């Protein structure tokens with residue numbers, strides 16, 4: 001891999017940038033691999049990277065039915081935080097936040113991680129109590145989170161309307177200063193480049209259509225639109241289509257897939273210094289480095305595999321944004337889009353071995369898995385390589401839906417994203 005550095009940029013500037021090699025190659029699939037990862041989103045590419053880097057397993061293919069990063073990884077609003085309620089969640093999300101911190105250096109790729117602070121607004125007494133409980137629980141787990149009065153919230157984010165007359169009055173906020181954003185497609189590209197440099201084959205336009213099993217029931221490989229490919233181990237990391245893939249191996253997973261939408265405004269000068277989330281009115285907002293306001297909405301009420309969503313959902317979101325930030329009332333929206341999110345009953349992910357030998361699954365991240373990309377990939381690679389969970393993902397089993405040991409972030413306030 002050609003290392004990116006200030007010297008390389010200067011050298012290429014002098015010769016018309018003709019010397020840059022492809023960031024990753026596009027090989028034909030081999031007949032056999034040690035490990036196949038299905039899905040070239042951030043979690044799948046990251047898994048391949050850590051398999052190679054930390055476990056020395058380089059005979060790996062990442063198979064992607066579309067283009068790399070074209071799933072939820074390239075469609076999300078990039079919020080990163082770890083202030084979840086339960087110990088298990090704080091463990092996995094904070095593992096991620098710690099990895100985000102050095103990720104650009106590790107990958108030699110600027111993922112534009114920006115810990116600018118994530119502020120969650122409380123609009124009623126219930127919100128205040130729930131957020132204060134979260135703050136205490138987070139601190140016990142060594143995760144930073146602090147309570148702000150409405151005035152302190154406005155000082156942190158000046159466009160915020162804290163008038164008591166507002167339809168959604170702000171009664172305070174929980175602030176995680178280490179939370180923030182990163183550039184989503186750079187995360188996919190950075191992992192792809194670093195994994196390819198270690199020998200991983202990244203194969204786009206290759207849809208997995210079947211999972212093959214031998215006479216003993218163990219996985220032997222996959223059927224794809226580019227032929228049969230053998231593998232001793234298969235990791236399914238396919239977000240909204242995870243249940244479709246698991247069905248191919250006869251494994252049922254408790255997932256529902258919903259469209260989730262986001263939109264961006266016309267670009268303006270820097271006016272919005274942090275990330276603000278309001279779960280009660282279900283709107284959240286930040287500003288990208290290009291200047292666009294990045295706005296997220298809630299999921300549709302109906303399950304679907306279409307990557308669009310209902311107009312009324314984004315209308316409601318924009319109502320709430322204008323109420324909370326009146327200075328944006330006259331802004332124009334440029335684009336909106338949807339992704340398909342994979343939602344479990346307790347809103348916590350599944351990162352585990354399955355009842356089928358050699359088959360592993362990493363799914364159920366729902367509306368909030370971007371923040372977990374490095375941590376999830378890191379512990380999932382451990383699970384696949386060693387055939388046993390890493391302590392961080394040990395609680396995130398499939399069995400918990402059978403034995404009732406849920407990690408119920410849904411009940412714990414269900415703050416999405």
Ligand SMILES: Cc1cc2nc3c(=O)[nH]c(=O)nc-3n(C[C@H](O)[C@H](O)[C@H](O)COP(=O)(O)OP(=O)(O)OC[C@H]3O[C@@H](n4cnc5c(N)ncnc54)[C@H](O)[C@@H]3O)c2cc1C
Pocket residue numbers: 038039040041042043044063064065066067068069070071072073074075076077078079080206207208209237238239240241245260261262296337338339340341365366367368369370371372417
């Ligand atoms: C609008 C929106 C906003 C969001 N906002 C946030 C946020 O602010 N913060 C946050 O933390 N999370 C957020 N999320 C959630 C986050 O995007 C996801 O949880 C995360 O990106 C999932 O990553 P992934 O790599 O698992 O999935 P993906 O990036 O979706 O990758 C899965 C890949 O599998 C491929 N695939 C599927 N079936 C097959 C097959 N049969 N064969 C081969 N390949 C297949 C798909 O094409 C896809 O590329 C948001 C999601 C959406 C849609």
